């Protein structure tokens with residue numbers, strides 16, 4: 001078990017490093033393609049599969065010793081080896097958080113990890129990597145790019161499919177998934193339509209469908225929406241109180257939805273059970 005934890009930590013940290021590169025490349029690519037005459041050579045360098053890692057500031061190609069997660073950042077004291085430009089603390093933080101979430105997912109996975117459930121778990125880890133990328137992207141640029149949301153929706157659908165197949169009662173499980181998607185995205189869709197996109201963005205609606213697919217039951221879909229709203233208020237009310245925020249919200253909602261969905265994935269079953277037993281005595 002210790003071996004598995006160690007392996008997941010290493011994989012998680014390495015994939016956290018991939019998240020940093022992915023987020024930056026997707027943003028740089030979208031900036032390049034938005035230009036009047038996109039430079040195809042530049043786009044090639046920014047390709048996720050082909051391009052070499054480079055310093056975002058001086059564009060110097062990075063050597064293997066610059067790419068060791070966390071350690072490179074620490075040994076370089078957060079500066080580029082070549083141009084000395086500061087490298088954001090976002091890099092090691094994202095790496096460590098991804099590693100920690102990989103281990104946490106294993107330790108607190110709600111079902112027994114055997115048979116098809118192992119497949120559900122591995123698909124969840126892949127989805128988790130993408131969700132962290134989405135979270136970072138939304139925090140930095142207030143946008144949930146379709147280039148991330150669409151493939152992740154496919155991944156979540158696959159996770160739901162394997163989970164339904166692995167379930168003892170597949171028909172019930174399937175109805176639950178459909179209801180979860182309806183709750184997860186439906187509420188935001190209505191809010192989006194009613195407010196003509198003022199209260200929440202179209203990106204949040206798409207994220208709602210995606211997270212609904214992943215959590216898999218309507219009760220859990222309600223739970224992640226509730227948790228996201230709670231987290232959002234806890235963070236934004238103090239900010240409004242000190243007049244950092246005036247009128248129009250400048251906090252993206254996506255990160256709260258993603259954090260809430262991760263908590264729901266791991267602890268949703270336990271929270272809902274506790275709620276039913278303690279508060280309504282079922």
Ligand SMILES: [Zn+2]
Pocket residue numbers: 055056057058059060080081082083084085
């Ligand atoms: Zn540099």
